[in-house]
Amino acid sequence: METQNFTTHKIAVVIPYFNASKEIVRVISKLPDYLHSIIIVDDQSPAPLPKEEIEKLINPKTKVSFLQNEVNLGVGSATKRGFKEALKIGSHLIIKIDADDQMDLKYLPDLLNPLLLNKCDVTKGNRFKDLKALRSMPIVRRIGNLGLSFLIKAATGYWHNFDPTNGFLALRAEVLKKLDFSKLSNRYYFETSLLAQLYFEKANINDIPMPAIYGDEKSNMKIWKMPFVFGARLTNTFVKRIIKEYFLYDFNIGSVYLLFGFPLFMFGLIFGIWEWIYYAKINTFAPTGTIMIITLSIILGFQLILQAIQYDIINAPKPKK
Structure with missing residues (x-):
């Protein structure tokens, strides 16, 4: 599908923002002109959101919304608020992009095409199919992501989708409307809780191979904390899925x-x-x-x-x- 055809659809981009004032400017500068709206949610970041710089970079035809949480609630909460705003303004397709400039936005058409062609309900980036880009991924993060990805597959039931922790995704509005936002995590478990919700809607998810970009910014999530943060939650998600899928619903x-x-x-x-x-x-x-x-x-x-x-x-x- 040609890029100009995207303008016939209301495509919204949701960007949760926290301590990435330099990176978000680079992200905004790479966004295409066919977007209908851009929604940026400031999760009470200590580093101010550079609104003036952002407004200068955005296409005048693209609507931009700046939302701000009253208190810091986490990336999941900021994303949920952005999703609700996107649904409120009548968006057809909703893309979630992080503000840290670790996502290659050249792949936006690859995320959108399968949705517009009705091949799936959700598209997600997959950083593990590009061996060249994989080598550039820090070894500790690579090992952690591989192990965590397998556990998330088992917990959520999406065995055929790799790199489930990847936050670069796009969804059809019809699918998003069916989800119970109160059951989506407010913090780092957001992507996994989203998959767990999508499973019971039998949403089809398509992996889109793409590289990740790693700069000099530091993640707020420490590798050594991951087993403690995700272990109990993954077990809870897994048990709930098995009981519901195999003994309550069928x-x-x-x-x-x-x-x-x-x-x-x-x-x-x-x-x-x-x-x-x-x-x-x-x-x-x-x-x-x-x-x-x-x-x-x-x-x-x-x-x-x-x-x-x-x-x-x-x-x-x-x-x-």
Whole structure:
């Protein structure tokens, strides 16, 4: 689709802002002229938002809105407020861009085209398909993102989408309207909570390969904090998804696998540990029958859990062909 065709659609860009006064100016300078509106949400940043510089760079035909949170609530809260404003003004497509200039805006058409061609409901950037750009990503961040990406896949159910922590995304307004904003996280867990909400709407998400840009700015999120910040939340998201998807909203073969597999595996594991301690204390070998019960329970339970995982992966939402 040619760039000029984008002007027939109301396309809004939402930018949550916090301590990126220099970077946001570069971001604004790279935005295309076909945008209908730009919404910048200042999350009580200590570094003032350079409004005058921004207004000079924006196309006169593009509407710009400056919103400000009364208190610092986090990037998720700022994004949610921007989304609500975009829906309020009747936007058709809504793009979320960070203010830190780590997103290559040349890929905006690649994000928009699949949505306009009705191939998917959401598009997200994927930084892991460009090996050259991947090498430029700091090694600690690369390892952290890879591990976190796998855990988020399991928690949200979007097994076919890589780089789920990428905040460069675009959504159809119809899909965004269906979401319960009160269940979206206000801080760093925002992207994951968004995916968790989209899963139950069976929204199709398309990955768009693109590089990331890393400058001299420092992230507010420390790598060592990630397991503590995300661990409990990912577990909570995963458990809620499994219960809702396989036992509340539906009951299918995956439910049967889980219903028998998990209890069998846990029985074999706990009973096995208990018996091992008991017979170790009395310094004797466990009976063959006991060993067989433990072994069969663990093997059969594990196989059923693997079948449940396979079923979950096969039935995960996929982009339309």
